[in-house]
Amino acid sequence: MTTPDFSPAAERNKQPILDVLRGLLPARGRALEIASGTGQHAAWFAAHLPQWSWQPTELRQEALQGIAARVAMEELTNVRAPLCLDVLAPDWLPGDPEPYDLIYCANLLHIAPWATCAALMRGAARHLAMGGRLVTYGPYLEDEVATSPGNLAFDQSLRAQDPAWGIRRREDVEEQAHAAGLRLAERHAMPANNLLLVWTRAS
Secondary structure, three states: OOOOOOOHHHHHHHHHHHHHHHHHOOOOEEEEEEOOOOOHHHHHHHHHOOOEEEEEEEOOHHHHHHHHHHHHHOOOOOEOOOEEOOOOOOOOOOOOOOOEEEEEEEOOHHHOOOHHHHHHHHHHHHHEEEEEEEEEEEOEEEOOEOOOHHHHHHHHHHHHHOOOOOOEEHHHHHHHHHHOOEEEEEEEEEHHHEEEEEEEEOO
């Protein structure tokens, strides 16, 4: 069996994120996770939100195998088999027309081309149920909030790795969300200078 990858950051932040989700979400629903990575968030949230059905996704085949291995190892019955999903694709989930109550995406926007942000917002707007929420988590720059030295250094290191990467301005992300028919409903400050942002339909 494939040995799942492990992310120390995901291990540290999974409980603080769950704490916010518990205050945000109804008792049951369907969740779609974009860029599930190691699957640690999917496994943790599914274990602690047992009436939620969780659909993990990833672009890379090796990541899909690792997520499947983690779900099997932890014997989770409310996590569906991981699917291959390219955020930039015009059709995310062919054959799955049922909307999702939650679309969750952590730590993607700063390690992807800027076009990924608009694609994420458009896809979320297509697949969210009425009253559903898009939750994004990660580092952001904000016009009226001083950027921490750690995030400044992180941003520089990202751009050195790939000029298309970098920590995104929250205000720029809001513009992309608005263009897709979404609005920023909640902003939660999180440990390690991260933000959890909650997006809903604009009308």
